[in-house]
Amino acid sequence: MNLEQTVERYSRFSLWKTLVRVIMNIRTLPRKKSKTAETISEVENFIIRKIQHMTFQEDFTSQPIIIPKGHQITVLLTRYFHASKHLLGSHLTEGAIRSAGYWIVGGKDSFPLSQEIV
Numbered sequence: 697m698n699l700e701q702t703v704e705r706y707s708r709f710s711l712w713k714t715l716v717r718v719i720m721n722i723r724t725l726p727r728k729k730s731k732t733a734e735t736i737s738e739v740e741n742f743i744i745r746k747i748q749h750m751t752f753q754e755d756f757t758s759q760p761i762i763i764p765k766g767h768q769i770t771v772l773l774t775r776y777f778h779a780s781k782h783l784l785g786s787h788l789t790e791g792a793i794r795s796a797g798y799w800i801v802g803g804k805d806s807f808p809l810s811q812e813i814v
Contacts, residue, residue, distance in 0.1 A: 706747075706768040712776035715769075716740055743769060744798075760794065765802035773798060 709715040720739040744761050751764035763770050777792040793800065 706772075709768070709772060710775070712769075712772040715743065715772060719743060760797050760799035763798050763800045765800060770800055774800075 706715065709718070716736060716739050719742065720735060723739060723742070724735060744763065747764060747767055747769050748762060751767065752762070763773065773793060774789060777796065778786075778789040781788040781792050
C-alpha cells in the first residue's frame with residue numbers, strides 16, 4: 697500500500713477512537729484476541745509508527761512520540777483530546793496531547809482548532 701492509499705484510508709475517519717477501533721478489529725479478527733487496554737495501546741502505537749515512517753522515513757523510538765503537522769492522524773488526535781478536555785480551548789488541548797506523550801511538529805500552529813472539529 698502506498699502513501700496516497702494510506703492517507704486516503706485514514707482520511708475517511710473523523711474520530712480517533714473510531715479509527716483505533718477499526719484497525720484493532722482488523723488486526724485482532726484473525727487471531728480472535730480479546731480487546732483489552734493493552735491491545736488498544738498497541739493499535740495506537742501501530743498507527744502512530746505507520747504515519748511516522750510514511751512522513752519522516754525513519755523509526756522514532758524516543759518520547760515524546762512525534763506526529764507530523766497537517767496529517768489526518770494529527771486532526772483526529774487533536775479532536776479526541778479537545779473533546780476530552782470538554783472543548784476548553786487550544787491551550788488545554790495542547791497540554792493534554794503533550795502529557796499523553798505526543799509532540800506535534802509545528803506546535804500551536806498545527807492544531808486545527810480553528811476549524812469546526814466536533
